[in-house]
Amino acid sequence: MQIRGLIKQAVAPAIAIICAGTIAHLQSAQVTAAEQQADQEITKAEALREEAQYKTNMALAQKLPSSGFDNLIANWAFLNVVQYFGDDEARSKTGYTVTPEFFEVVVNRDPLFLDMYSYLSSMVTLYGGQPQKSVAMLEQGLAEIPEAMKPEAYFLWQAKAADELLFLGQPQAARQSYEQAANWAGRSSKPGLRKVAQRSRQTAEFLATNPDSRQAQVSSWSNILMSAVDQRTQQFASSQIEALGGRVSVNDDGLMSVQLPSESEQEQRQQ
Structure with a gap:
């Protein structure tokens, strides 16, 4: 047992160095490629090669041993996400085929991120x-979320509910997810999270009485809007809210708010 422990102690630093070195090499290669293409239009063939390289990098990231470097690998993968998503020109030629791999790497390596x-x-x-x-x-x-983090992690349930309601046609699964979001947010004593719990519970009630509720759909798009970190997603979510009869407004401080459609507006749109 002592020999095995000594071997483990000796090997762990080497593995850590290899992991860090591999990540640094991959990142350097991507930065160099991006710099070379910055001043010239990228061809479809080049964009597809870059897309394939992202896939290869994420496959390698899945296989790297952790050795205490899981957070580093997750952060590196997320930086790749930002770089990937920000390259509109390349994505217009390839689409967004690597996005699931990015998500998988980050969740596998650091689910508390x-x-x-x-x-x-x-x-x-x-x-x-x-x-x-x-x-x-x-x-x-x-x-993977521990009890202490659940109140702050309520929005994972909201994101799941939005996918279920708006894209998968599963209103009852969405209702259950909103109920869970309300339960998690409601565990906090913070006034803001109490309001979140109230809104999530209200959305679940909309779905319980009417699976096709426009209020619930607008509420789901509102969650996407409020959590979006890029203008493109914000604009798309806003257009969906307005198409459903909701209203998006921005105050003098730049804070957005969403007004749900009334029941009468919903009935008129359904006629």
């Missing part, structure tokens, strides 16, 4: 066109 969930779930659903994969990754992450 809460800030990444809203970004990646909307990216996989809205741009990657795979809401079922988004739900699977959210479920995996939810299973």
